[in-house]
Amino acid sequence: MNANNSNNSGNSSGNATRDIVAKLWNLCNILRDDGITYNEYVTELTYLLFLKMLAETGKESRLPENYRWQDLDGREGLEQLEFYKQLLLDLGSAQKVNDPAVLAIFTDAQTKLRKPTNLKSLTDAIDSLDWFSAREEGLGNLYEGLLEKNAAEKKSGAGQYFTPRPLIDAIVRLIKPQAGEIIQDPAAGTAGFLVAADRYIKEQTNELYALDAKAQDFQIQKAFRGLELVPDTHRLCLMNLLLHGIESAVDCGDSLSPDGETLGKADVILTNPPFGTKKGGGRPTRSDFSITAETSNKQLAFVEHIYRALKTNGRAAVVLPDNVLFEDNTGRKLRQELMNLCDLHTILRLPTGIFYAQGVKTNVLFFTRGKSDRGNTKAVWVYDMRANTNTFGKTRQLTLADFAEFEAAFGDDPYGKSPRIDQGEEGRFRCFTREQISDRNDNLDIAWLRDTSDDPEDEMTEPEEIATAIATHLKNALSAIADLMEELENVV
Incomplete structure (x- = not known):
C-alpha cells in the first residue's frame, strides 16, 4: 500500500x-x-x-x-x-x-x-x-x-500506493540503510521507501562523492530492488526513481508470484504491503512458500516473502494492519515462524487516521533475520503511539516530529539492541518476553493504555470521508469472513 x-x-x-x-x-x-x-x-x-x-x-x-x-x-x-x-x-x-x-x-x-x-x-x-x-x-x-x-485527494484512491513520508523518513532513520547494501521493497508503490533510503545514504556519503567509482555505480545501478503490481503506479514509481538519480530495477510484477523469487536476497527490506485479499481470492503462487501457500490474505503472504528474502542479519521494517498481529490459525503459525527465524524486537502501534482510509489500524514491525532457524525472538518491545494521541487527518497532518519520542525510545542501534527502559503500565514503551507472548497464544496485538481520545471517525463531516470509512469497514469485514471460510475449509 x-x-x-x-x-x-x-x-x-x-x-x-x-x-x-x-x-x-x-x-x-x-x-x-x-x-x-x-x-x-x-x-x-x-x-x-x-x-x-x-x-x-x-x-x-x-x-x-x-x-x-x-x-x-x-x-x-x-x-x-x-x-x-x-x-x-x-x-x-x-x-x-x-x-x-x-x-x-x-x-x-x-x-x-x-x-x-x-x-x-x-x-x-x-x-x-x-x-x-x-x-x-x-x-x-x-x-x-x-x-x-494525488494521494491526499480522497477521490483519487491513490493513498493506497503512497505511505506518509514522515513515517517513511522515521523508519529509514531507525533502520539506517548503508552504502553497499541491497535494499528491497516488494510492494514499491511510488517508490517512497527506496527514494528515502537513497536520500539517507546520500546524506551520509556527501551525495555519493565519498564513495569510489565502483561503489557509486553500485548505488545508482544495483542497490535498490522492488516490484510493483499496478502498471500505472509502476510508471509513477519509475519516474520518481529516475528523477532521484536511481537507475536500479523496479519491475512491474507480483511479489506473491514467481516474480517475487527473482528479487533475490536483501540486506534491508522496507515496505508497506497492500491491505486486503488477493483479487478473486487467489492464493500465492510461490514455490518457496509454506505457511501462507493456501491463504488469500496478502499481508500474511508478504510477511513470509520478507523473512525469506532477508539475508542473515538482514533487517526489515514493515507496515502491517492489526489483523496480522492477532489472526489465528495461519496468522498464528506465521507469527511463530517469524519469531523463530527472526528477532522481532520492536512493534510500533501507529495512530489511526494517517492513511487515506479511516478505520485502518496499522503497525510497524521491526525485525532482524537470525543466524539460526529457532528461537531468535527473546522479547518484543511494543511502543503505543495510538492511545491518547492526536487525531490525524486534513487538519492535523503527521510530521516527523511526531515520531521523536519513539525514535528516542528505540535507540540508535538499527538492530534494536540499544539499551531500553520499560516505561511500565503508565508509559508507552513496554517489553514482553517470548514466554509472555506464548501465554497470549502468540497474539501480538498488545495494548495496555486506556484510550480516552476521540474516535477520528466521530469527527467526520465530509460525505466522501464517511463513505470511505464505511467502505473500509465493509471491506475489512468481507476479508475477515473470507479468511474464516478459508480456515474452515482447511479444517474440513
Whole structure:
C-alpha cells in the first residue's frame, strides 16, 4: 500500500517547488470536461513532465530524435494531439527506443486527452513554470509533491500506493540503510521507501562523492530492488526513481508470484504491503512458500516473502494492519515462524487516521533475520503511539516530529539492541518476553493504555470521508469472513 510528503517529511522542498506543484495540480480543472480522473491526470503529467525534464536537464539523448519536447510543444491543434498519441505509442516500442527506463515508462502508454485545446493548455503551462528554481530545489521533490497531492485527494484512491513520508523518513532513520547494501521493497508503490533510503545514504556519503567509482555505480545501478503490481503506479514509481538519480530495477510484477523469487536476497527490506485479499481470492503462487501457500490474505503472504528474502542479519521494517498481529490459525503459525527465524524486537502501534482510509489500524514491525532457524525472538518491545494521541487527518497532518519520542525510545542501534527502559503500565514503551507472548497464544496485538481520545471517525463531516470509512469497514469485514471460510475449509 504504498498519503503524505513534502515539507513535513524532512525533504528540502522549497517555496518554488510548492508553487509549481500547486500550479500543476490546478491544471487538473482544465481537464474535467475530458472526463479525466486525478490518477489519469498524474499519469498524463508524467508523460509530459518526463519529456520536459529531459529537455531541462540536457538528457534528451535518451530519446530518439523527433520525439522530444520541442517536437511536441511546437505543434498546434489537432496536429499536436495526433503527434502526441503517436509519440506515446512509439516511445513504448522496443523497435524505436533503446533506453530501458524510457521504454518502461511509456510501455502501453496512451493519452486520455480528447480535446486539442486541453493538450495545448498543458504544454503551455508546463513551459511557463519556473524550471530554474525547480532544478535548484530538485526535480524529484517536485514530482513527489505531485504524488502527495494525488494521494491526499480522497477521490483519487491513490493513498493506497503512497505511505506518509514522515513515517517513511522515521523508519529509514531507525533502520539506517548503508552504502553497499541491497535494499528491497516488494510492494514499491511510488517508490517512497527506496527514494528515502537513497536520500539517507546520500546524506551520509556527501551525495555519493565519498564513495569510489565502483561503489557509486553500485548505488545508482544495483542497490535498490522492488516490484510493483499496478502498471500505472509502476510508471509513477519509475519516474520518481529516475528523477532521484536511481537507475536500479523496479519491475512491474507480483511479489506473491514467481516474480517475487527473482528479487533475490536483501540486506534491508522496507515496505508497506497492500491491505486486503488477493483479487478473486487467489492464493500465492510461490514455490518457496509454506505457511501462507493456501491463504488469500496478502499481508500474511508478504510477511513470509520478507523473512525469506532477508539475508542473515538482514533487517526489515514493515507496515502491517492489526489483523496480522492477532489472526489465528495461519496468522498464528506465521507469527511463530517469524519469531523463530527472526528477532522481532520492536512493534510500533501507529495512530489511526494517517492513511487515506479511516478505520485502518496499522503497525510497524521491526525485525532482524537470525543466524539460526529457532528461537531468535527473546522479547518484543511494543511502543503505543495510538492511545491518547492526536487525531490525524486534513487538519492535523503527521510530521516527523511526531515520531521523536519513539525514535528516542528505540535507540540508535538499527538492530534494536540499544539499551531500553520499560516505561511500565503508565508509559508507552513496554517489553514482553517470548514466554509472555506464548501465554497470549502468540497474539501480538498488545495494548495496555486506556484510550480516552476521540474516535477520528466521530469527527467526520465530509460525505466522501464517511463513505470511505464505511467502505473500509465493509471491506475489512468481507476479508475477515473470507479468511474464516478459508480456515474452515482447511479444517474440513
